Amino acid sequence: MTKVQISLDVMIQSLLESKKYATLRDMLVTMNPADIAGVFLELPSASLPLLFRLLPKELAADTFVEMDEDCQELLITGFSDRELKEVLDELYVDDAVDLIEEMPASVVKRILRQAAPEMRQMINEILKYPEDSAGSIMTTEYVNLRPQMTVSEALQRIRRTGVDKETIYTCYVTTPDRKLCGIVTAKALLLSDSDALISDIMEENIISVQTSAHQEEVALMFNKYGFLAMPVVDQEQRLVGIVTVDDAIDVIQEETTEDMEIMAAITPSERPYLRTGVFSTFKQRIPWLLLLMVSATFTGMIISSFEEALAAQVVLTAFIPMLMDTGGNSGSQASVTIVRGLSLNEIQFKDVFRVVWKEFRVGLLCGLVLSAANFVKLLLLDRVAITVAAVVCSTLFVTVLLAKLVGCSLPMLAKKVGFDPAVMASPFITTIVDALSLMLYFQIASMLLGI
Amino acid sequence: MTKVQISLDVMIQSLLESKKYATLRDMLVTMNPADIAGVFLELPSASLPLLFRLLPKELAADTFVEMDEDCQELLITGFSDRELKEVLDELYVDDAVDLIEEMPASVVKRILRQAAPEMRQMINEILKYPEDSAGSIMTTEYVNLRPQMTVSEALQRIRRTGVDKETIYTCYVTTPDRKLCGIVTAKALLLSDSDALISDIMEENIISVQTSAHQEEVALMFNKYGFLAMPVVDQEQRLVGIVTVDDAIDVIQEETTEDMEIMAAITPSERPYLRTGVFSTFKQRIPWLLLLMVSATFTGMIISSFEEALAAQVVLTAFIPMLMDTGGNSGSQASVTIVRGLSLNEIQFKDVFRVVWKEFRVGLLCGLVLSAANFVKLLLLDRVAITVAAVVCSTLFVTVLLAKLVGCSLPMLAKKVGFDPAVMASPFITTIVDALSLMLYFQIASMLLGI
Numbered sequence: 001m002t003k004v005q006i007s008l009d010v011m012i013q014s015l016l017e018s019k020k021y022a023t024l025r026d027m028l029v030t031m032n033p034a035d036i037a038g039v040f041l042e043l044p045s046a047s048l049p050l051l052f053r054l055l056p057k058e059l060a061a062d063t064f065v066e067m068d069e070d071c072q073e074l075l076i077t078g079f080s081d082r083e084l085k086e087v088l089d090e091l092y093v094d095d096a097v098d099l100i101e102e103m104p105a106s107v108v109k110r111i112l113r114q115a116a117p118e119m120r121q122m123i124n125e126i127l128k129y130p131e132d133s134a135g136s137i138m139t140t141e142y143v144n145l146r147p148q149m150t151v152s153e154a155l156q157r158i159r160r161t162g163v164d165k166e167t168i169y170t171c172y173v174t175t176p177d178r179k180l181c182g183i184v185t186a187k188a189l190l191l192s193d194s195d196a197l198i199s200d201i202m203e204e205n206i207i208s209v210q211t212s213a214h215q216e217e218v219a220l221m222f223n224k225y226g227f228l229a230m231p232v233v234d235q236e237q238r239l240v241g242i243v244t245v246d247d248a249i250d251v252i253q254e255e256t257t258e259d260m261e262i263m264a265a266i267t268p269s270e271r272p273y274l275r276t277g278v279f280s281t282f283k284q285r286i287p288w289l290l291l292l293m294v295s296a297t298f299t300g301m302i303i304s305s306f307e308e309a310l311a312a313q314v315v316l317t318a319f320i321p322m323l324m325d326t327g328g329n330s331g332s333q334a335s336v337t338i339v340r341g342l343s344l345n346e347i348q349f350k351d352v353f354r355v356v357w358k359e360f361r362v363g364l365l366c367g368l369v370l371s372a373a374n375f376v377k378l379l380l381l382d383r384v385a386i387t388v389a390a391v392v393c394s395t396l397f398v399t400v401l402l403a404k405l406v407g408c409s410l411p412m413l414a415k416k417v418g419f420d421p422a423v424m425a426s427p428f429i430t431t432i433v434d435a436l437s438l439m440l441y442f443q444i445a446s447m448l449l450g451i
Numbered sequence: 452m453t454k455v456q457i458s459l460d461v462m463i464q465s466l467l468e469s470k471k472y473a474t475l476r477d478m479l480v481t482m483n484p485a486d487i488a489g490v491f492l493e494l495p496s497a498s499l500p501l502l503f504r505l506l507p508k509e510l511a512a513d514t515f516v517e518m519d520e521d522c523q524e525l526l527i528t529g530f531s532d533r534e535l536k537e538v539l540d541e542l543y544v545d546d547a548v549d550l551i552e553e554m555p556a557s558v559v560k561r562i563l564r565q566a567a568p569e570m571r572q573m574i575n576e577i578l579k580y581p582e583d584s585a586g587s588i589m590t591t592e593y594v595n596l597r598p599q600m601t602v603s604e605a606l607q608r609i610r611r612t613g614v615d616k617e618t619i620y621t622c623y624v625t626t627p628d629r630k631l632c633g634i635v636t637a638k639a640l641l642l643s644d645s646d647a648l649i650s651d652i653m654e655e656n657i658i659s660v661q662t663s664a665h666q667e668e669v670a671l672m673f674n675k676y677g678f679l680a681m682p683v684v685d686q687e688q689r690l691v692g693i694v695t696v697d698d699a700i701d702v703i704q705e706e707t708t709e710d711m712e713i714m715a716a717i718t719p720s721e722r723p724y725l726r727t728g729v730f731s732t733f734k735q736r737i738p739w740l741l742l743l744m745v746s747a748t749f750t751g752m753i754i755s756s757f758e759e760a761l762a763a764q765v766v767l768t769a770f771i772p773m774l775m776d777t778g779g780n781s782g783s784q785a786s787v788t789i790v791r792g793l794s795l796n797e798i799q800f801k802d803v804f805r806v807v808w809k810e811f812r813v814g815l816l817c818g819l820v821l822s823a824a825n826f827v828k829l830l831l832l833d834r835v836a837i838t839v840a841a842v843v844c845s846t847l848f849v850t851v852l853l854a855k856l857v858g859c860s861l862p863m864l865a866k867k868v869g870f871d872p873a874v875m876a877s878p879f880i881t882t883i884v885d886a887l888s889l890m891l892y893f894q895i896a897s898m899l900l901g902i
Binding site for chain 2: 030031032034155158159162163168169186187190191205207222223224225226228245246248249250252253256257260261263264265266272273274278279281282285286288289290292293296297299300301303304307310311314315317318319320321322324325326328329330332333335336337338340341344346347351354355358361362365366369370373374377400427430431434438
């Protein structure tokens with residue numbers, strides 16, 4: 001894929017320089033919109049408006065949707081009002097909303113001025129829902145049927161209005177007061193008698209989401225039920241829009257990236273890494289580093305308060321990194337597993353005792369094996385005194401056990417009190433486990449070594 | 452959702468005890484297969500066969516597909532040969548393959564014996580592809596059209612054969628030697644004249660994958676192109692199957708979970724956490740903990756070799772945790788960002804210099820802010836000597852910078868040489884950065900403090 005793209009943008013660049021527009025157009029129309037947008041990204045921005053104008057209207061609009069916001073803004077700025085209107089007329093309303101949400105205010109004004117009145121109304125409708133809600137990612141362009149229609153009337157309606165709908169494969173049956181009363185798939189329509197009634201073939205056990213549902217919840221329902229589209233209803237069960245599976249996949253990827261960023265102590269951003277400026281990346285990372293640095297100084301204070309003991313037994317210092325790292329790793333294993341389970345809905349708060357009991361046993365096993373391995377190594381390789389080995393290994397055992405328990409329970413508690421469990425991943429667990437393990441270490445050392 | 456399920460399984464349990472089978476059946480048929488499977492999971496296994504037999508044939512098969520492998524095995528063991536055959540006849544072939552891949556050998560034999568000859572042949576076809584390849588997740592049940600058909604002939608064919616196809620919304624046009632020559636959507640069929648030729652309305656710029664492509668690559672293409680199904684071809688471009696979007700979503704979730712597990716130093720497993728035994732979880736975690744523990748002892752050796760210096764300046768010990776943790780966190784931020792970018796194809800190896808240059812600048816900024824903040828704290832709060840503060844802060848600065856550089860470059864190198872970049876996430880980066888930062892610390896200390 002990459003290799004082809006690399007040679008493609010060089011080729012396109014040189015065709016452009018020699019003004020072979022017909023050839024360029026012939027080449028571009030064989031390509032998929034997502035690939036064209038990919039090639040555009042690699043080209044100097046000055047050539048974009050010219051290339052874009054070579055595309056046939058529909059392909060141009062589809063390509064426009066796939067571009068990143070910088071290319072989009074660049075193109076819109078260069079568009080005449082008529083050109084802007086042409087692109088807008090081809091967009092689905094949810095894509096138009098995405099565009100508006102990412103453009104600066106002056107561009108938004110121009111877009112809304114050029115959009116057809118009906119489109120403008122739909123855009124404003126969707127814009128009023130909170131960010132990341134089902135309402136904000138839905139489209140209002142769906143096929144609407146009535147229960148008393150026949151299959152052939154329904155098919156006729158699809159033929160008449162289908163071209164502008166985001167999907168025609170799932171059709172929504174509503175009552176005159178816009179309440180959703182059934183769902184008919186295009187498959188059911190095609191496989192039924194043409195004079196069958198919609199009310200007879202429609203699925204009446206409807207799974208839908210509220211406009212206020214979080215987009216992550218909607219995406220998980222696609223994962224669970226395998227739908228191609230999901231109806232979005234208001235509090236009175238009136239159908240207001242649908243979410244399609246391609247948008248659900250985007251949400252899944254976006255939410256997962258967000259989870260991973262939070263777990264790595266980064267403030268999430270919606271822009272891809274290579275399109276984010278150095279200063280923005282810095283701002284995503286520095287607050288957490290500062291916060292965690294301050295917490296780590298508490299661990300340092302524990303060491304300071306045992307300075308005399310350490311001076312008497314400097315050998316103990318050498319095992320601090322091993323204890324801290326092993327504790328941190330044990331804790332992360334548990335916390336990352338639980339955070340992921342929670343976000344896939346595989347684990348719920350009611351499972352807290354099963355989880356803790358399981359981690360307790362896993363922690364026992366891991367702690368035993370790690371401290372036994374370490375004990376042998378300390379005696380045979382490092383040749384330390386047996387009491388020192390005992391201090392290190394018993395600390396290791398308790399640390400691993402505690403790390404597993406802290407690692408599994410903090411994300412569940414966070415979920416329970418309404419925080420994002422991902423915050424309770426590696427960095428925080430590590431900081432907490434570090435402090436715990438050092439306190440244990442010196443406590444056990446003072447007991448066993450009498451310092 | 453959860454609340455409803457909890458009360459449901461209590462209700463079902465009590466209806467079952469009072470033998471209200473008609474009521475149970477009426478209740479179950481209003482439910483979605485995925486929800487029925489969810490309720491079954493909460494019920495005592497002894498009641499499953501009875502409940503399952505209450506379901507109408509098609510719903511029974513759909514529910515069966517949604518169950519976890521333990522429930523499936525339990526049911527199959529209780530099935531008569533006729534019952535097994537009935538369920539198998541309703542399954543799509545890719546679901547049958549999933550089932551076979553997870554059942555023990557004795558159950559597999561029974562399944563293959565009861566499967567219809569045609570189904571058995573398709574199953575064996577798919578089973579020969581390597582695990583996690585496009586071939587292994589595809590289905591062979593697609594709608595096949597010929598270029599010379601008219602739209603009405605195509606629709607007739609869909610009506611006749613469509614009920615057994617996994618999707619009818621994307622139809623595949625092949626030549627007599629089975630080469631894929633075009634794609635027609637059901638939307639195009641419905642919106643075209645009934646006597647138009649398929650060859651005139653089909654899309655000829657086909658995006659397809661090879662049978663050997665990795666499932667993750669296939670899933671990313673769904674993400675990029677927004678398809679509902681993707682054709683899978685062999686090396687001669689003959690169509691052998693299709694992958695549908697619902698399976699692509701499963702792959703995305705599965706691969707992401709795997710990435711996260713590897714990043715947290717866990718050997719990935721395909722079973723959900725709560726369905727994995729304590730000993731299996733232990734085995735997923737202990738090898739990495741042992742390996743990382745051994746690497747951490749190198750860090751300990753660095754401390755040992757500076758034991759005398761430390762004995763002279765015990766105050767230096769107190770800052771070891773802060774240096775190690777901050778270095779580890781800085782490195783993880785970079786590595787997790789890059790690992791995720793690589794797996795979404797947002798970053799490629801050719802971007803390595805852009806990435807390193809960016810991380811260098813981000814590292815400079817982070818290092819400056821962190822060491823400045825620390826310097827002030829060391830002088831004002833901890834009241835250490837200015838030379839000690841200088842040692843700690845210059846070490847911190849260089850550590851953060853190095854951590855960013857190591858964190859971003861190791862995953863890219865891993866990708867380049869064909870390893871999984873996720874292995875180069877937090878734990879490994881932390882271990883490397885720990886060793887680096889301590890070496891620096893003592894080097895700088897011996898220079899500035901003359902110890």
